[in-house]
Amino acid sequence: MKKLLLGDFAVARGAWEAGVSVAAAYPGTPSTEITEELARYDEVYSEWSPNEKVALEVGIGASLRGARTIVSMKHVGLNVACDPLFTASYTGVNGGLVIAVADDPSVFSSQNEQDTRLTAVSAQIPVLEPSDSQEAKDFTKYAFEFSEKYDTPVILRITTRVAHSQSLVELEDRRETGVCAYERNIAKYVMMPANARVKHTTVEARMERISNDANAFPVNRIEQGSKDLGIICAGGVYQYVKEALPDASILKLGTVWPLPYSLIEEFAKSVKRCIVAEELAPHLETQIKAHGIKVEGKNLFPLCGEFSAKLIREKVLGQTVQVKAEPVPARPPVLCAGCPHRGVFYILSKLKLNVLGDIGCYTLGAVPPLGSMDAVVCMGASIGMAIGFDKADADAHKHSVAVIGDSTFIHSGITGLIDAVYNKARVTVVILDNRTTGMTGHQNHPATGKTIKNEQTYELNLEQVCRAVGVQDVVTVDPGDLTATEQAIKSALQRDEVSVVIAKKPCVLLTKKLYRGFKVNERCKKCKACLKLGCPAIVNGKEGITIDGSLCTECGLCQGVCKFGAIDGEVQ
Secondary structure, eight states: OEEEEEHHHHHHHHHHHHHHHHEEEOOOOHHHHHHHHTTTOOSSSSEEOOHHHHHHHHHHHHHHOOOOOOOOEEHHHHTTHHHHHHHHHHHHHSOOEEEEEEEOTTTTSSOOOOOOHHHHHHHTTTTTSSSSSSHHHHHHHHHHHHHHHSOOOOOEEEEEEHHTTEEEEEEEOOOOOOOOOOOHHHHHOOHHHHHHHHHHHHHHHHHHHHHHHHHGGSSSSSOEEEEEEEEEEEEHHHHHHHHTTTTOOOESSSSEEEEOOOHHHHHHHHSEEEOOOSSSHHHHHHHHTTTOOOOOOTTTTTTSSOHHHHHHHHHHHHOOOOOOOOOOOOOOOOTTTTTHHHHHHHHHTTTOOOOESSSSSHHHHHHTTOOOBBOOOOHHHHHHHHHHHHHHHHGGGGEEEEEHHHHHIIIIHHHHHHHHHTTOOEEEEEEEESSBBBBOOBOOOOTTTTTTTTOOOOOOOOOHHHHHHHOOOOEEEEEEHHHHHHHHHHHHTSSSSOOEEEEEEOOOOGGGGSSOOOOOOGGTTTTTTHHTTHHHTTOOOOOOOOTTTTOTTTTTTGGTTTTOOGGGGGGO
């Protein structure tokens, strides 16, 4: 059966068909949907981890124990996971371990434009790169076989266009692979110096073997066309090349690290002009030229941004296509109407404070009309930057704050707060607690009290966490109460110590969000339309509400707000 799937959904389907048992991730556009989709499968244990480093460590542990495992993240998330990543290259795997990484050319939803292939070269980890949803599924399945055959983690690299574009996918049944037997092996898995020195030579030999074998891999293929022009490409760029240069010969690479050099050399010799077309860094071009193969590349194409068929046609053939742009009004991104963060940024702007910001939807506090953010670097950096402000300027703490979201605080802000207390910094930290991971589409995190499958779990108390690391001054306010919020921030700024203000109010869009498997509280039982309509969320004889918008229209719970006023945050 064929089905139209997003690239992310196709990766998830491929993992499920390959018999994956464990999936871990921290949400990050454009990779989020992979793990969200896997959470729908009962055969797969899925989790939102506190950050990408933890997610990969969970994946390594599951692989070590013998289970096929997939860990998903965006390109900047791979930076967070690099510590375990580089050593996992040395230890190898037991069950197959695939790391799905989504790059973001043209920086649609990221703080930098980064090329995962360069990280893979440094880590000595193989990379597969699909061009459409069918390949996303097929390459994911292939990646698990690849991982186990060569005893290595494998990176599946996708880009925004592949992740968020739809194409037809042939669905197949799941193949249960079971769990590989675990055998204790200190030389393989314990990376102390004596073992690591030996494993480094093993890794180098492994990469050479893969490079040689890759010449015959089915994912690398030559499509014969004109001998006047040959294009070497991979991933989404292949689609642009096919449209722009239909008569050209093409070497389509599925393994973009290590490379099949004999195949590349054969192809280059078969055409009069050989060009490497690749987005972002000249990874393929550099490696190919290093092997003495003559090609063109970044002398034609830009180093930054996405490609298009139009760009390739212009750069290769010199054919300029005039496109008349329609006069569409600009719609710059802004915080949503009713967003609880608006009150905080209004106060920060009013007080004319220096605001050290962080990664999340609240980064939009930097743009008009609020215009209240001075710097954004990476997840969790706001607190560290505020410490730096304080240490560089004795009066900085009186007119500067760090702003960080609840999910981001858990991801990588807690260590910064520990540093602030430990090193006697004078900083004010504002935690914007909107009860969700808002920027990537309302994913749960440890402070929501719900797992990826909306199962009830321990709800991390952010106020208690702050006090536990030594913060004495912790205040929780409703950011809708502007007077109380302003007073709390002013009071914190006057203190010569670490202060935390938690601005706690659910994201306004949570009332529109559809959820699975909530238990109905007393406030909702007066309606009971969910029971009358045969709600499928009634589990173990308990009443529930449904995510299915086609049901429960009588009470309106499927829209997130029932007619009796019980919002999602109260339906627990």
